[in-house]
Amino acid sequence: MIALKLAYRNLIGAGRRTWLNVIVLSMAYVLIIWQQGLLDGWNRQALRDMIEWEIGGGQYWHEDYDPYDPFTLEDSHALVPTALADASGQPTAPILITQATIYPQGRMQSVVLKGVAPDQKALRLPTAALQADIPEIPTLIGTRMATSANLHMGDVVTVRWRDVNGAFDAAEAKIVRIMKTHVSTVDQGQLWLPLERLQTMMQMPGESTIIVTGQRPSEDRGRSPWVFRDRAYLSRDLSEMIRMKSVSGYIMYAILLSLALLAIFDTQVLAIFRRRKEIGTLIALGMTRGAVIRLFTIEGAMHGILAAIVAAAYGIPLLSLQAIQGFAMPQAVDSFGLAIADKIFPVYSAGLVTGTTLTVLVAVTLVSFIPARQIARLHPTDAIKGKLS
Amino acid sequence: MNASAMVSIHGLIKRFAIGGSQFTALNGIDLMFNKGEFAGLVGPSGSGKTTLLNIIGSLDVPSEGTVMVLGQSIGELTHRQAARLRNEHLGFIFQTYNLLPVYTVFENVEFPLLLLKMPAARRRKAVLNALEGVGLTDKLDSHPAQLSGGESQRVAIARAMVKSPQIVLADEPTANLDAENSHRILQTMVKLNTELTTTFIFASHDEKVIGYLRRKITLNDGKVVSDNRFEHPVNMANIEPAPPGGSA
Secondary structure (H helix, E strand, O other): OHHHHHHHHHHHHOOOHHHHHHHHHHHHHHHHHHHHHHHEEEEEEEHHHHHHHOOOOOOEEOOOOOOOOOHHHHOOOEOOHHHHHHHHHOOOOEEEEEEEEEEHHHEEEEEEEEOOOOOOOOOOOOOHHOOOOOOOEEEEEHHHHHHHHHOOOOOOEEEEEOOOOOOOEEEEEEEEEEEEEOOOOOOOOOEEEHHHHHHHOOEEEEEEEEEEOOOOOOOOOOOEEEEEEEEEHHOHHHHHHHHHHHHHHHHHHHHHHHHHHHHHHHHHHHHHOOEEEEEEEEEEOOOOHHHHHHHHHHHHHHHHHHHHHHHHHHHHHHHHHHHOOOOEEEHHHHOOOOOOOOOOOOOOHHHHHHHHHHHHHHHHHHHHHHHHHHHHHHHHHHHHOOOOO | OOOOEEEEEEEEEEEEEEEEEEEEEEEEEEEEEEOOEEEEEEEEOOOOHHHHHHHHHHOOOEEEEEEEOOOHHHOOOOHHHHHHHHHEEEEEEOOOOOOOOOOHHHHHHHHHHHHHOOOOHHHHHHHHHHHHHHOOOOOOOOOOOOOOOHHHHHHHHHHHHOOOOOOEEEOOOOOOOHHHHHHHHHHHHHHHHHHHHEEEEEEEEOOHHHHHOOEEEEEEOOEEEEEEEEOHHHHHHHOOOOOOOOOO
């Protein structure tokens, strides 16, 4: 109790030195929480976008389908079983996938054709545009695809594909809609066509490669040759990326924390150097060395507590404002291959705030304890005179 | 040991390691200080005055010999026991005042009482009494940086006296003060010594201090070369008689 009272007096009495430390440390609190909150917000947003635009509540895959092996596309298609389509009790979207080549402005570019029903409700894809009654194949592409192939609304491009019998065929496709999506995996290198049109082109009536179930998590009702893939499976790449991002996030966390701790460590070392006469006096007045070490350690911990209060004073309004208004991401991040929205809305969970506060507090206390141990080595008679022993 | 002996020193030797060799700072000291003494260790720089004072104050330990302070052997005390002895029974006055810079005058004087865990009301009363004794009740909220040298040393005296210690150890208390302030400080200490029968032991080579001593122990090269007592110290004539029942 006495150590607490004295530490408080010392802290308040030190004035500007205390407040400088407190401000630096409070910035570390706010920056760490902001950076982790931004990552969490990004991750949640990316997962939500992926669910809405690509994976839905889960997917049934043809057992031969492997998204990482385009050669499997030739054989991975089968009739869509009605029972399977209706079983989940929510809208489904069978998708037929095949490879093709397009020739925009005389250039040749490999693409993936994806046939989807224009009236599907399972995904957020704006497929209604595919209902256009035109002689060409109505085609929906994303902004990334439009940029890479230099295609614009209304452009007509030649598409060449190979049907189920291995015969090559070609037709004109017209861009009826360019969609803006944060999910590059439904955009990059892909052309979305009406499902029935693609089935006809491929001579695969009623068939698809995958079946997306609606937005609610679905259960496995698959039967051969359909294999159910749940959300966890379908988002494993994203999860892996999140994990890797988290690692880099922790590195940033460690760097920010280290900077703050360095400030405290520096202050405490300086304090012991400058305050050795005071330490000698405290010992002469009857404080034990242990009590002096405790006093300095508590002083350090109090820096952490004061910094948490100061951080809360300006950090809560600042971070709350950003959680509401979002953090605008630069245009360039669109091509990162990750689902990144124009604005990221940070998420500050209670765990993040409490965890960061406790981590910083414990670290600050430890960092204060280390130089305070030096006190034990000071000889009181030297310390009283301000000498180092 | 004499029943009224506050400090009893026998065959005290203190050596310091300097580089690869040993330096003997005190060499065979035998002394005794009784209750209420106003004694001084005098001698040139390096004669061992401060070393002896530090050992009596349990800030250092003898290399050989015994030093008994209030019945406790300094060489055998643990850190904790030595801290308790200093806290409960000893008061220190330093040449450079050694006030805690971030504390006010009141807080500086209050500090030893906080360590003694004295209740707040009693603490306040004792601090005000001590500051009244040194004439500084108008500086309660000042910080050490706002005080003159004389005022700082008076705060240090109040801090040393506030817990009514049995022994006050003063190391060159007037070295940083002018003549007027030195006399004022010393007269305050003489007054406290007379009123409270607190034992004062000085380490000094200041003639002004020496003029107030009732016992002068001269040290040279770590040895006691003379130990003289004075019925009527030279400077005592300057002191007004203490009012009956006065206190610090």
